[in-house]
Amino acid sequence: MNENKPGDSQNLACVFCRKNDDCAIKYGEKKTNEKWNLTVHYYCLLMSSGIWQRGKEEEGVYGFLIEDIRKEVSRASKLKCSVCKKNGASIGCVAPRCKRSYHFPCGLQRECIFQFTGNFASFCWKHRPVQIITPNNYRDSVPCTICLEFITPIPTYSVLRSPCCKNAWFHRDCVQVQAINAGVFFFRCTICNNSDIFQKEMLRMGIHIPEKDASWELEENAYQELLEPYERCDIRRCRCKEGRDYNAPDSKWEIKRCQCCGSSGTHLACSSLRSWEQNWECLECRSIIYNSDFRKAKKHTLSNSNNVAITDCLLEESSPKLPRQSPGAQSKDLLRQGSKFRRDISTILIELGFQIKKKFKRLCIKKADIWTSALVEFRKQNFSPSYMIEVVFIENDNFGREHPGSKQEFLSLLMQHLENCPLFEGSLSKNLSLNSQALEENLYFEAGKMLAISLVHGGPSPGFFSKTLFNCLVYGPENAQPILDDVSDFDVAQIIIRINTATNIDDLNSVINEYYNYLELIGCLRLITTSTDKYMLVEDILVYHVIKRVQVPFESFKQGLKTLGVLEKIQTCPEAFCKILCHKPENLSAKILRDLFTVHILPDVQVLGFWNSYLQSVEDGKSAITMEDILIFAAGCSSIPPAGFKPTPSTECLHMDFPVGNKCNNCLALPMTSTYKKFQENMDFALRNTLRLEKEKSSHYNGH
Numbered sequence: 001m002n003e004n005k006p007g008d009s010q011n012l013a014c015v016f017c018r019k020n021d022d023c024a025i026k027y028g029e030k031k032t033n034e035k036w037n038l039t040v041h042y043y044c045l046l047m048s049s050g051i052w053q054r055g056k057e058e059e060g061v062y063g064f065l066i067e068d069i070r071k072e073v074s075r076a077s078k079l080k081c082s083v084c085k086k087n088g089a090s091i092g093c094v095a096p097r098c099k100r101s102y103h104f105p106c107g108l109q110r111e112c113i114f115q116f117t118g119n120f121a122s123f124c125w126k127h128r129p130v131q132i133i134t135p136n137n138y139r140d141s142v143p144c145t146i147c148l149e150f151i152t153p154i155p156t157y158s159v160l161r162s163p164c165c166k167n168a169w170f171h172r173d174c175v176q177v178q179a180i181n182a183g184v185f186f187f188r189c190t191i192c193n194n195s196d197i198f199q200k201e202m203l204r205m206g207i208h209i210p211e212k213d214a215s216w217e218l219e220e221n222a223y224q225e226l227l228e229p230y231e232r233c234d235i236r237r238c239r240c241k242e243g244r245d246y247n248a249p250d251s252k253w254e255i256k257r258c259q260c261c262g263s264s265g266t267h268l269a270c271s272s273l274r275s276w277e278q279n280w281e282c283l284e285c286r287s288i289i290y291n292s293d294f295r296k297a298k299k300h301t302l303s304n305s306n307n308v309a310i311t312d313c314l315l316e317e318s319s320p321k322l323p324r325q326s327p328g329a330q331s332k333d334l335l336r337q338g339s340k341f342r343r344d345i346s347t348i349l350i351e352l353g354f355q356i357k358k359k360f361k362r363l364c365i366k367k368a369d370i371w372t373s374a375l376v377e378f379r380k381q382n383f384s385p386s387y388m389i390e391v392v393f394i395e396n397d398n399f400g401r402e403h404p405g406s407k408q409e410f411l412s413l414l415m416q417h418l419e420n421c422p423l424f425e426g427s428l429s430k431n432l433s434l435n436s437q438a439l440e441e442n443l444y445f446e447a448g449k450m451l452a453i454s455l456v457h458g459g460p461s462p463g464f465f466s467k468t469l470f471n472c473l474v475y476g477p478e479n480a481q482p483i484l485d486d487v488s489d490f491d492v493a494q495i496i497i498r499i500n501t502a503t504n505i506d507d508l509n510s511v512i513n514e515y516y517n518y519l520e521l522i523g524c525l526r527l528i529t530t531s532t533d534k535y536m537l538v539e540d541i542l543v544y545h546v547i548k549r550v551q552v553p554f555e556s557f558k559q560g561l562k563t564l565g566v567l568e569k570i571q572t573c574p575e576a577f578c579k580i581l582c583h584k585p586e587n588l589s590a591k592i593l594r595d596l597f598t599v600h601i602l603p604d605v606q607v608l609g610f611w612n613s614y615l616q617s618v619e620d621g622k623s624a625i626t627m628e629d630i631l632i633f634a635a636g637c638s639s640i641p642p643a644g645f646k647p648t649p650s651t652e653c654l655h656m657d658f659p660v661g662n663k664c665n666n667c668l669a670l671p672m673t674s675t676y677k678k679f680q681e682n683m684d685f686a687l688r689n690t691l692r693l694e695k696e697k698s699s700h701y702n703g704h
Helices: 042-047 066-076 104-109 172-182 196-204 283-289 345-355 367-378 407-420 436-440 443-456 467-475 490-500 505-514 516-521 533-546 548-561 563-572 574-581 590-596 605-619 627-635 676-703
Strands: 030-033 038-041 159-161 169-171 255-257 265-267 299-301 339-341 357-365 387-394 402-404 650-654 660-662 667-671
Touching: 038 042, 038 066, 042 104, 159 172, 169 172, 345 443, 345 563, 345 574, 357 367, 367 407, 367 443, 387 407, 407 443, 436 443, 436 548, 443 548, 443 563, 467 548, 467 563, 467 574, 490 505, 490 533, 505 516, 505 533, 533 548, 548 563, 563 574, 590 605, 590 627, 605 627, 605 667, 605 676, 627 660, 627 667, 627 676, 667 676
Parallel strands: 357 387, 650 667
Antiparallel strands: 030 038, 159 169, 255 265, 299 339, 387 402, 660 667
């Protein structure tokens, strides 16, 4: 075939569809045979019902002989298109008794399905194949796994679902572009990388998968960058003013690569490395190397088609219409494989815990004044957040008696105080308040520091952050959008409500005049021209009251959260941290506690049955005791810390009438009784009275 020069065929119409469009993705390549003055779209030719490829690749047009093409054009000239009503409809629906015919572009317009495999069948809009799925639980939109724009998860012509990953949805146009770029040897599911099942379903639903090398394989020096050493600082807060890519050998701004994977880097100064000779590993590699107890999270391969493992795969047996295959395509080897961890919060906190040294720091804590004693200990010159914490509780009496304390109990009491202290405002979801005395004493910094220490050292999850405060920490105050629920000041909330409910511009101006001095003071006065300006005014007030007003406390609090690298991890893994910073932990159940406590060898097996029955009884509300009471009695806190307990909670059996809780070792000793009724009574009595006495002692101290 003699091809025309580029641009010569742009104005020539296809002999089948009579359109001069030149869009390879929609209609296939547009080719012109100059000798016979014949122009065709590849898909128009391929899908025509009455023609087959009888020649060799270099004969005619793609192996379709010129005389066959002319005969097909002549046949189609007698058929009227069911869409545009013009003659030349060369494609017919293969459904039995269906007489619809159409041009290829008209078929696309009416959402017909063209199968680029087998006999190259075509289905009209009435008989096209559909994806049948079971009713799903999706309530909202889900992102297209290719372009990430949100779509409604309902299979339609323009929306397809992966057959191998039930949560993978994508636009037809997106997956078609991906198929053309990847080719048959690299086209696969964006989530699980399955090729066989995925390709068969996509072919059935009308996606064209060309038998060719991927587009990136055809680029000259496509993988040249793999031969270059990695030179970029990946630390969350790079301190180099010249940028992350700046590399100055023999200086503190020289880039050091991870000695394990070589695919992450840091400036020496950004990781406090004294010289290039010092070893440095990225966090992902460090988590595997330095902790034998590290629990590997499940892996999944990257969705990027450039980073997937490839196995030899072919389409179904090639049709005589399409025997072509690019030279050397089947000889391609494996692409670079890629994987990343699914980061759950326990894994992240265990990873941060690698910084804790096996050196103990003894903290002398008064339960009666948990905040002040914690401040004193944390501010001592010899205190380091990376030391292991050993707690001693001091009685608030004339003797100052000491007894070993539980680290979890100390951190739990500290977090409870922090939640209710004047540094935060709000009922359930809290934001930072403006407290001048706390600013002078640098308490916002100390609060952030305490939160960070608690999380890394195995304390409970705070769970009281508002989404606005969390978004400020993660994305920056300039990207946060406060809401009315963030305003705890009743008077300010009333001003916002009155502005919001103004129905016309006169009412709005009346409210503004009434609160003119306040709006002028906070810098929120604005020119009002329409009633809809009230929304911008409300936004200005919210931003001032929730964000700008507490900007100094926020910066101080944020600096405290940087302790042990916690803030950096929050910004890196926001989804994981949102669950523990903005939400209270799930309610405990009998099963959770049963699984939590390791059962040591019991001399009386009957006691184990009593223990399980007791847990079920508490869950069913047949006791005044709660699941949280049991955990407090045994381990000192009412919820399971995000990083887990150390040591693991356990139960054992003692020849005693009443249970004993050892909060230092997270151990619960169960009483040995002859009947379950006696077991339940003794458990209830001991737990109820022990917790009551602790509460009374605490309130007595606080009262004084």
